Amino acid sequence: MACRLRATISIRQGQRMILEIADIRIAPGKQAEFDEAIQRGVETVVSKAHGFRGYKINKGVESPERYILLICWETLEDHTATFRQGPLFPQWRAIVGPYFVSPPIVEHFTLVAKSA
Numbered sequence: 001m002a003c004r005l006r007a008t009i010s011i012r013q014g015q016r017m018i019l020e021i022a023d024i025r026i027a028p029g030k031q032a033e034f035d036e037a038i039q040r041g042v043e044t045v046v047s048k049a050h051g052f053r054g055y056k057i058n059k060g061v062e063s064p065e066r067y068i069l070l071i072c073w074e075t076l077e078d079h080t081a082t083f084r085q086g087p088l089f090p091q092w093r094a095i096v097g098p099y100f101v102s103p104p105i106v107e108h109f110t111l112v113a114k115s116a
Contacts, residue, residue, distance in 0.1 A: 019109040022069040026099040034099045041095035051078025
């Protein structure tokens with residue numbers, strides 16, 4: 001998946017956009033509630049963050065309590081410093097955190113290649 005969520009891949013000041021991938025596990029039976037909460041959290045809180053460029057949320061087929069959240073950021077620091085250490089992060093966690101059975105596994109990626 002390229003970061004073509006709301007914006008196309010671009011190079012800004014010599015850097016490629018950053019793809020954050022969060023692997024989230026929630027409590028069984030809470031999928032409908034979490035579906036609404038995660039979408040609301042991204043659209044009303046995360047999307048206001050500096051450097052936010054788009055998102056996708058995927059739910060597991062074989063493991064319906066597993067979600068993969070993909071967020072595109074202009075820079076790594078937009079996520080790790082500006083968002084995570086700023087006032088929006090506690091608001092985000094207040095919306096989605098109660099559903100987590102364990103802390104999400106979060107990693108960052110840059111694009112190597114993509115299809116046309």
